[in-house]
Amino acid sequence: MRLLTHLLALLALSLFAAQPAAAQSILRDAETEAFLRDISAPLVEAAGLEPENVDVVLVNDPSINAFVAGGQVVYIHSGLIDAADTANEVQGVIAHELGHVTGGHVIRIGEGYQAASRISILSMLAGIGAALAGGGEAAMGIMAAGQQAAMNKFLSFSRTQEASADAAGAQYLSDAGITGKGSLAFFGKLLGEEFRRGIRQDDEAGFYRTHPLSGDRIAKLRETYVVDPAWDTPLNEDWEARFARVKAKLQGYTAKPEATFRDYPESDTSTPALLARAYAYHKEARIERALDAADTLIARSPTDPYFLELKGQVLLESGRADEAIVPLRQASDLTLSEPLIASMLGHALIATEDETHYEEAEQVLRAAVGRDRYNPFAWYQLGVVYAARGDMARARLASAEQQVMSRQYPLALRSAQAAEAQLPYGSPDWLRAQDIAMEARALMEQLCDMKRARCDGRRR
Incomplete structure (x- = not known):
């Protein structure tokens, strides 16, 4: 056994x-x-x-x-x-x-x-x-x-x-x-x-x-x-340059700042180094240093959407939502409303607590989840803006979307049932609420079965 x-x-x-x-x-x-x-x-x-x-x-x-x-x-x-x-x-x-x-x-x-x-x-x-x-x-x-x-x-x-x-x-x-x-x-x-x-x-x-x-x-x-015709094919320079940026951003985001500053010292003024240090400065709440790095990158390439996104993110997460809107809107436009960037823009618009921004925030967030349904952050923000505009039925439906993706199945079930009760009978949103409720029930049952199997295994 x-x-x-x-x-x-x-x-x-x-x-x-x-x-x-x-x-x-x-x-x-x-x-x-x-x-x-x-x-x-x-x-x-x-x-x-x-x-x-x-x-x-x-x-x-x-x-x-x-x-x-x-x-x-x-x-x-x-x-x-x-x-x-x-x-x-x-x-x-x-x-x-x-x-x-x-x-x-x-x-x-x-x-x-x-x-x-x-x-x-x-x-x-x-x-x-x-x-x-x-x-x-x-x-x-x-x-x-x-x-x-x-x-x-x-x-x-x-x-x-x-x-x-x-x-x-x-x-x-x-x-x-x-x-x-x-x-x-x-x-x-x-x-x-x-x-x-x-x-x-x-x-x-x-x-x-x-x-x-x-x-x-x-x-x-x-x-x-070694015998393959592609063996001596040179590396794709564009991919390698992009990899250096991605790797630097990842370290700046996940590593301790001291490790980032060691691997990307101030003497290194390359684009990857500036990206890594911007995130490290942001983690240490040295906001002006992070913004200086972002501005240097934008000066080098004013239409690079990811540099604009970086500046907007630092401003937004530093409590300066009003200032974050402009670079995030530019980044969203340049990427044709890339879902992750668009959801950050929607967050900034909502965070201003300015009701005149809510209509744009709803449009931006609906476009984001339309292209990327598996984005719980965007669904959460969309629920916030629906609630702020008094549309509680769709606020609950958006919450159900976010909760089922976050494995909060009992909450998702309750939110979906509440949305279904308020939405027009037979409408696409009403049908979606039913789907989420059924999905949440099935996943809850699956978890219960797994728990029972683990308990049976321990008893054996």
Whole structure:
């Protein structure tokens, strides 16, 4: 039974990963999302998928990792961006994860679990038979061997999936005309990390791993990449410049300010350094220094929407909503109402507490959720402006949208029911309120089932 417990734990981990937002925060930034979308698009097309149907999501986690968890979504940890030196390295990771998507590996994990379970059950039956025949020690040996065989079966299945994703990722890079040098470089980083952590690289250690040995993966992929026509393709200069900005912003936002000032000292006047320091200054409430950095960036490129967004964000979060409106409105116009920027503009308009801004705020926020329904912040702000304008039915509906995405299912159910009772019968908003109520009920029942299963597992 100990083996079954281990296997169930592995399966539980895979199911937990399928709901990453439940335990880990998602980092959303307009510039970063546009960058990840652009560098992944040629790989997505090479994989035979539609770029508009595939999302690359950034998870706030310092570990060097990426994963898929069902559907066409690739999750990348912030620690991976921090560890990478080039956009090409990140593309190598995305290509590998797309190999998992096209291979249906998350769905097929159940096959590996079932095969391992069959071995374990058969060994238990054989052990019971030996025990009944009077061979107690033999019975223990048979069951222990069966447990080990079952675990090895499951781990072998996982390693096969990883090798398959490696091969698929290499093919997607090749078909997209993108060099595999970044992929090899990143695997080299992983190998170095394993050495630092004292992880053995011999065959015996590899037998107990969910992934193939990093050294073996590098050797096999090198054979594939060096003969590929795309091997000597130069890096995309635009992508690399954008990566430097994204990486700097990420550090400025997530790292301690002293670490940011160490890596991006005052003597560094490059665009990435100014971005990183602006966020670090903002975190330390050194608002004028943050605004000076933003203004320097805007002077260099007056129509860069992300520089304008930065200035607007610093002003808004410093309690200067009136001043934030102009740069945020410019940024929204330049990006054709990019949802994240538009929702920040809507927030600024509401934060002025000037009723003359409410109509514009409603228009801006409705446009934002129209293009990005999975934006709980925008839904919350839209609920605020509806309530301020006296439209309580739609305020409750907007609250229900925000609450179901924030996993506040009982609140979402109550808000949706209250909205449904007030909205015109049969209207699109009335139907949406019904949908949210049904979704909230189903998710509440799902959570109850999971809790019951955990309790049953502990009792066993």
